[in-house]
Amino acid sequence: MNFEYSDKVKELIVQVRDFIDNEVVPAEPTYEEQLAKNPWETPPVLDQLKEKAKAKGLWNLFLPREHGDFTAGLTNLEYAPLAELMGRHHIASEAFNCAAPDTGNMEVLAKYGNAQQQEQWLKPLLEGKIRSAFAMTEPEVASSDATNIETSITRDGDDYLINGRKFYISGAMRKSCEIMIVMGKTDPDNPNRHQQQSQILVPTNTPGVTVKRAMQVLGSVDAPEGHAEVIFENVRVPKENMILGEGRGFEIAQGRLGPGRIHHCMRLIGASQRALELMCKRANERVVFGQPMIKHGSVREDIAKSACEIEQARLLTLKAADAMDRFGNKEAKDLIAMIKVIAPNMALRVIDRAMQIHGAVGLSQDTPLAGFFAYARTLRLADGPDQVHMMQLGRNLAKQLG
Known part of the structure; x- marks a missing residue:
């Protein structure tokens, strides 16, 4: 393993460090002031940071190079020192559009999404215009074993109906969260427990989606991200929202x-x-x-x-x-x-x-x-x-x- 970074990565390290020191750190007090006034709104100063980072090309650095036009062309090894720099400051990752859960959701859509899903949801996520959530964990079952998930995804003509209860859904409290990737069971009786689940795209404004409350983490609601309890009651989405296919969750x-x-x-x-x-x-x-x-x-x-x-x-x-x-x-x-x-x-x-x-x-x-x-x-x-x-x-x- 070669520990010597390329000239490209060395330059990015300098650029990311300088941006954090000169832009992110000075913005932190303003961020906290704005957040206190509107806990579930993205503080305007963070949106300003994102525009500055995008203008400098310090954007979507996390996405591996196999995703072509979507990515800065870095390997995981090359991204590591940049992510380490971002981890030093709470708001830095989002300033570069490299914050979870969006990063994982963008990777899912880039790797498994079809052209329509990428156009509708991946593109605005890559542009930093919206936020997203990944809805897997449930309060009634041991969700560390994903085969336990009980939320149902049932085919109904050209649609799917979704029913279930999720919690600790990171990002779902934020008002700019417009899309959730929901994991549930389309084939609960399949003898292969790893083919019972599917993942489907659910816009947060879909009728039947209720964000019930913000779950606390060690006494904090962790605004503006939040970790929501979400109820799905007869939530209807088109069949085209299924990612990759039934049983691939x-x-x-x-x-x-x-x-x-x-x-x-x-x-x-x-x-x-x-x-x-x-x-x-x-x-x-x-x-x-x-x-x-x-x-x-x-x-x-x-x-x-x-x-x-x-x-x-x-x-x-x-x-x-x-x-x-x-x-x-x-x-x-x-x-x-x-x-x-x-x-x-x-x-x-x-x-x-x-x-x-x-x-x-x-x-x-x-x-x-x-x-x-x-x-x-x-x-x-x-x-x-x-x-x-x-x-x-x-x-x-x-x-x-x-």
Whole structure:
């Protein structure tokens, strides 16, 4: 594996870093002020950032090069350092149109959508004009096993009828969310449990779609994104909204989640690195018991351990990204599972140390640490719990090595 980035990527790293430093960071106070006034509206300053990023060509950097005209032409490995930079600031990913869940949904439509679906929904998503949601998780079943999903998708003439209840549907609270990809069962009696599910496009303004409430995440509604509970009652959409075909839902989900998982890990590396830098700054500046904090052995150890753990996770992230590029997402699944377990747990440890060194302010809104911590803790569940990744990884390794 070659760790030396091309001149193109080196230049993009400089451009992305400069844009974040000169445009995103100065806009953060305004973003928070505007968000407080209209929690589910995209703050206007963020739309302005998106236009600036688009004008500079720093746009849709996440989409792999096989998608042709839709993409900046980067590999997963090339995108990794850019996503890490974005992960250092809460609003940076969206400023570059590289924020979940849109990234995963755009990949689904680019990879599996037909021409009409791409024109109607992928194009405005790529342009950053609308937002989207991915509706899979349900409150009544263990959704970490996607074959449990109970929402029904029933053919009715030239339409499909959808009935079910979803929750923690990221992005569905936002007023600019216009489309959901909904996973449900079209063939619940199929003996092959992995061919029972399908994925279908449901505009959020379709009659029968009710956004019931915002689910909290560690006490926060996480505006403007939000994580909604959504009810589908006899929701009718045309048959043309089916993605790829009936019974292909599990296949689509697996294709979607691989890149999504590693993108989260890339961003977590950036959040952890920033936490480490804040930790070092605090330790150098703060005086406790008559001397700078950095003079205390336990503080030095926390900094050293954090740096070691971040670098370990960074290298594994890059190895997984490289394997995805060279062998495909399916062949890289074990490495993706490894980093999906390693990165959030590493981030929680590093961020927790940074919070501890900051004292009470580390729990407040005056640093990004509390938000980073909530994000990292969420990712021990989002896109699959640790236990599921380890169960499947252990099974695969036992088969390969036993």
